[in-house]
Amino acid sequence: NTPFCYWWGPTNTHRSWERGSGKALWGLEPDDLKGRLPGFLPDVHDIREDVADSLGECQAVDAGLGVLIQRLEEIGELDNTLIVVSGDHGIPGFPRGKCNLYDIGCEVTLAARWPNNIPAGRTVEDFVNLMDLAPTFLEAAGADIPDTMTGKSLLPVLKSDQSGLVDPDRTFVITGRERHVGTAREGQLPYPQRAIRTADFLYIHNFAPDRWPMGDPQGLDDLHAEAPSAEDLTGKTFIAYPDMDASPTKSYMILHRAEQDVQELFEIGFGKRPQEELYDLRVDPHYMNNIAADPEYDPIRKELSTTLMQILREQSDPRLVESPCRFEHAPYAGPVED
Structure with missing residues (x-):
């Protein structure tokens, strides 16, 4: 019954990955992406394959997360655990991706699960920053949030039953x-x-x-x-x-x-x-x-x-x-x- 905090940091989606692995391991056909790449990438097989391989690594992360969720279920703690999935930067090895301030370089997943606390099945459009996670975890644990933290807890947004824009003050984000x-x-x-x-x-x-x-x-x-x-x-x-x-x-x-x-x-x-x-x-x-x-x-x-x-x-x-x-x-x- 001891509270715990576990940080899982998979490196799958970081370079490098095996060329052709998206198709070989995950059945992702590169040329199914024809016409679906962002406009700043040449729509050719080599680049479609690179994107497919990246998506395969995303699926590998999903599979790893599934193992963790299964273990929490086995020990009876799944519904008593706040799970947050996010990342630190966008896709690497692509123009405008990682190390840039365009969306593909900054925008990352943010998904949260905490039954009886976070209403499920919602898509929220509020702008958030990774710095918001630390005060979120502190508030969820009932701890004080230091005045020196510039991030803002997401718990009110997460606990809301609304979709779309929940907090009217979260209409933009600053990156650097x-x-x-x-x-x-x-x-x-x-x-x-x-x-x-x-x-x-x-x-x-x-x-x-x-x-x-x-x-x-x-x-x-x-x-x-x-x-x-x-x-x-x-x-x-x-x-x-x-x-x-x-x-x-x-x-x-x-x-x-x-x-x-x-x-x-x-x-x-x-x-x-x-x-x-x-x-x-x-x-x-x-x-x-x-x-x-x-x-x-x-x-x-x-x-x-x-x-x-x-x-x-x-x-x-x-x-x-x-x-x-x-x-x-x-x-x-x-x-x-x-």
Whole structure:
């Protein structure tokens, strides 16, 4: 009868995974995905297979979760246990995925089960952040939530019997990025970004648009430069654009980057980005058309930018309140000093 907390951290959905495993192990036919990939990915077999393999790893996680649920049932604790399933970032090894502030890089599963406490069968549209989980668990356990926590407990949302938007204050989420691979750029510099996502819009502020968002290209920004082999691009992350995990998709897009059908998508995924990005997700769900400079959307851009910067200042984000910013210097960036 002793209370317990168990953290399960499967790495299945992290690179690398066996090529062709989605079909071999889970019966996922890659070409069934034809016409279903996001618009920023070339719709070719190699990339469909990569996506199918990723989905297979998701099913492997589901299977592992099933083992844990079965064990809880065997010991009579299933209905007395709060189960929360989530993740820390989006799909790796794909343009705009992990290490980006677009939906495919940030959006993760959040599912919760706690019979007699959480009404089942609902889909909730409130915006939440991983930081919200810690105060949620503390409140569920009857413990005090420290004042220093900036996350907000999800328990009122979870215990509600409503679907859709439950908490009227949860209409947006703030995301940010500084550094992923330390050596991705010369001088070990970060790629600082902050973003605000609402139901209809995604606004991103890139603080250093002169830098390469996916890491230094090692000459591959020249569309006609000789590229490493497909094998190396598939297996060696640091060979070029190190902030994107090595993968068949990364390999395909680099090797075919000069082709007419791939060139624009390569630039979207690997090229430099302007200081501001704005996407109307109602008409552009794959965030392909940056409308930050469109006069029609200027009021929206200003509103989202103002809200984002105000919250960052309230939270004392070093990018806004420090000059020079600590993230540009050791120990966060640059060579480590003796």
